[in-house]
Structures are given as structure tokens and as C-alpha cells.
Amino acid sequence: MDFEQIQNELKKTMKKNRYQHVCRVSAVAEQIAEYYHLPVENIKIAGLIHDCAKDYTFAQLNSLINKYKISLNEVERHIPKIWHAYVGAEMAKDIFQIDNQEILDAIRYHSTASVRLGLMGKVIYIADKIEPNRKSIKTKELWQLIWKDIDMAMLELLDRELRYLILKKLVIHPDTLEVRNKIIIDRDF
Ligand SMILES: [Fe+2]
């Protein structure tokens, strides 16, 4: 499916506020993609689809996890908040006929982040967190980082996420720690 077909499909199935969120993420991701000369159409599509499973209940997600034979490890079973990302990637293949691995990975890892994310995946991770409705975040400094050094923007957002998870005494997915470590090790701070 192309961007417009996916948009029409999602408009029918998603809750209104969620649909508006994915449109904003798609638009923010497009802006960053243009600056970095990334495949804009693919990024816009990834942004649009990333939360396609977010409106499901945990029970519904559970049955989709079974349907798509997604295997969750012990840690992942204890973080229901991230299930929609794994299910969303499978739905992208199944319903929206996406076979581009970068798009699928961007959707699959938009919640935890991962060292498997390329630049496109990082853009989606970032866009999801800084779209204009996320008011709690100081976006001005982040936008400066995005233009200057996208990995530093990623690191900043990962740190915020980890601080939140620690504060709330929530389980941390190893992928989140692994990608944070990689950014720091690659920099040789
Ligand atoms: Fe999400």
C-alpha cells in the first residue's frame, strides 16, 4: 500500500487522537528525513504505521502475539507497554504489505529502541517523542541536537526514558540499555 492508502485504512481503524498522533509523528519524521537525505516516503509510512496496534487492549495484543507467533522473552512479557510495537511490525507486513526491513524495524523497535535501528529507525524513535503534542519535553534543545548530532538527540531521549522507568520502578528492556551503551562507546566519551 502507498502512503495515502495506509492513511485511509488507519483513519478507519484507529482512535481519532491516536490517528492524529501518528500523522504528527509522520510529519516530524519527514522533516528530519529531508534534512538527512533519507528515503522520505518510507519514513513517512513508518511514522504512520508505528502505533497501529496501540489501541488494542493487552488481551487483544496477547492474542495477536499468538497469531503472529511472536516469541516474547521473560523481560518482554513483563513490559506490556512495548507489545504494540512488536505486533505493529507484524501488522505492517500482514495488513499493509510492507516488506522493507528498515520500515519494519523502525516500527518493531520504536518503543524500546535497539542497536538494530538505522538512521530511519532513530528518526522514528525521536519523532515519536518530540511531535508537537508532547508538551512535557523541552523540544528546543532537542531540535538543535537533531540538526547537529542525531545520536546525541537519541541519547538525550533514551536518558529521559530510563530516568522515567527507574522513577516508576518499571522493568527496563535490555535493548534500551544496549543502544545507549553503544552510542556512548562509539563516541569514546
Ligand atoms: Fe508506540
Ligand SMILES: [Fe+2]
Ligand atoms: Fe507513538
